[in-house]
Amino acid sequence: MTYRRVRLAQIGRGKVTDFAVQELRRYLRQMDAHLVVDVLIEDAYESTRQGVLWVGEGLSDVNALLPATATDPAMDDAILIDVKQGSGILTGTNERSVLLAVYRFLKELGCAFVRPGADGERIPQKEIDSPTVYVREAASYRHRGVCIEGADSYDNIRDMIDFLPKVGLNEYFVQFLVPGTFFERWYFHVSNPYLEKEGLERHDVEAMTVSLEEEIARRGIAYHKTGHGWTCEPFGIDGTSWDKDRTYEVPPETQPYLAELNGERQLYENVPLNTNLCYSNPAVRDAITSAITQYCQRNPQVTYLHFWLADGTNNHCECEACRKKRPADWYVQMLNELDEKMTAAGVSTKVVFLIYVDLLWEPQQEQIKHPDRFVLMFAPITRAYGKCYGDFLHFDGELPAYERNHLTMPRSLDQNLAHLRRWQAGFSGDSFDYDYHLMWPHIADPGYEKCAQNLFQDMKDLHAIGLNGMMSCQVQRCSFPTGLPLVMMANALWNEKSEYEPQAKAYYQAAYGSDGEAVHAYLQAISELFHLYDGPAFSGESVTGPLCEDYVALQEKIAAFQPVIERNLQKGGACRKEWEILQFHSAYVSLMAEAVKEMEMGEIEQAKTHAAQLFDLVNQNELALQAVLDVYNMQNVFRSKLKM
Secondary structure (H helix, E strand, C coil): CCCEEEEEEEECCCHHHHHHHHHHHHHHHHHCCCEEEEEEEECCCCCCCCCCEEECCCCCCHHHHCCCCCCCCCCCCEEEEEEECCEEEEEECCHHHHHHHHHHHHHHCCCEECCCCHHHEECCCCCCCCCCEEEEEECCCCEEEEECCCCCCHHHHHHHHHHHHHHCCCEEEEEECCCHHHHHHHHCCCCCCCCCCCCCCHHHHHHHHHHHHHHHHHCCCEEEEEECCCCCHHHCCCCCCCCCCCCCCCCCCCHHHECEECCEECCHHHCHHHCCECCCCHHHHHHHHHHHHHHHHHCCCCCEEEECCCCCCCCCCCCCCHHHCCHHHHHHHHHHHHHHHHHHCCCCCEEEEEECHHHHCCCCCCCCCCHHHEEEEECCCCCECCCCHHHCCCCCCCCCCCCCCCCCCCCCHHHHHHHHHHHHCCCCCEEEEEECCCCCHHHHCCCCHHHHHHHHHHHHCHHHHCCCEEEEECCCCECCCCCHHHHHHHHHHHCCCCCHHHHHHHHHHHHHHHHHHHHHHHHHHHHHHECHHHCECCCCCCCCCCCECCHHHHHHHHHHHHHHHHHHHHHCCCCHHHHHHHHHHHHHHHHHHHHHHHHHCCCHHHHHHHHHHHHHHHHHCHHHHCCCECHHHHHHHHHHHCCC
């Protein structure tokens, strides 16, 4: 038996470099069972040494690849792969970039990662014999990340974190101080009567979070943390859920700090996370900014600390003192006070501030004093997703004036962008988009093609609106029927000049094999026939106008594609799981169409019956679909879209 040999020379013993070399060795051996992979630990790179594949940062002037706008090689990713006949270098601007270079090298050798999880990998069986690969690239955007949302098991989140660098993403965001609600939705199985509630306590969530932080660290991923919660936890109020049915304890000394609404200071709709505070009160601001500073001191692993105000709209304090300034002014005042405390404490953590709902109306009296500390995050949650940013760069109208607690949130992209520009006029620091393509809208596009195309185009347009990337607020299980939207988002964030069609074609071929183009055409047809995606995206809003182009044609498309699915299921192989998902998806779409049709015709009871059958179908099969479909989220969105 003939064995082939590869010698990897690792420069340095950094945690991420260690992991990068381990991953390269692991996947090369999966590809070639007769490959021997030696790992050498070296102190310095020797460019004249042959027969060695060097792996590590700083092996060439990779920083020169970065665009002029990039200011920090530790945060901005660029890679260089220069391998000839099995010898050469895999390097990057930082340790994380080295890992990105490793995964890119593997993809150039034929590997593909079509969705999170081991069964979303396509590892070709081939001889690794003196490969030659050259790639010299820098990421188009600094921020390329995913935020925890939905109903999640530990494995779901771990698999997403593992997936990120494989597709060129570099950031992960764990919301809240303790992200209990996301785990509770899964482990308590709140939407599925067929599954029994599992035990889960706050300390369990804290322990899982620590383990996930280790997974983040070993990959060098920039770690975002918290967001909502700073208006609750520093005051002794639980801030781990949006659940309105819980009993929340408000300490008596905290009661005067709650926002005054209609003459009363109480929890807003019985949800602490939705309850703003009396930000004109110096004691409130001091408690928040002191808590954040102390948290950052205790948690140096956090790269970006998110400081947001309460969730919800039109819920800001109406007391005489608070009325003297807009919420955005009080917010900026707190940001400056926080910066002073963090500087005095020697804390260098970046702080992300949120432009969202009431805070879309920019400050008029305050301005951020030290922009380098802060990152602006634009979150247009009330936008529609049937259009793309690039088509709405100009706004010729008048934005509505600020009127405390009587605001109508903008639906159109041009109005949202006009609000962003007003903030940008007073803030020149780092920034990114926080969007919801894979939170709600994707459920309304069962073919995923409209969603994938619009998400891809929005990412390409980010520089045009003055933003340096994207943090995707999304469910972790968003690969039903495909992982295409997530992969296409990653592709455009890495290379804003990339084109949709060739990459989509490559995706379908990797995911489904020789019939990939047939799947592409099939799912494209389903996307084009449904019009649910074209309406408002935010959960709780119904759709107006036709919901489907032709219900008969839709059912015919589904029926006509069944032989293709059956033929591929009989083949088996690496793609079988994707075909199993498509088989289930066809029944799902058929039932979904029946419910939508009856709702559109005004046959409410029949629509509810079919919707109940749809929910029962996904509930009974949830364990088989667990990695790809967030059943909790799907049912909530479907009910909201059709007002059920």
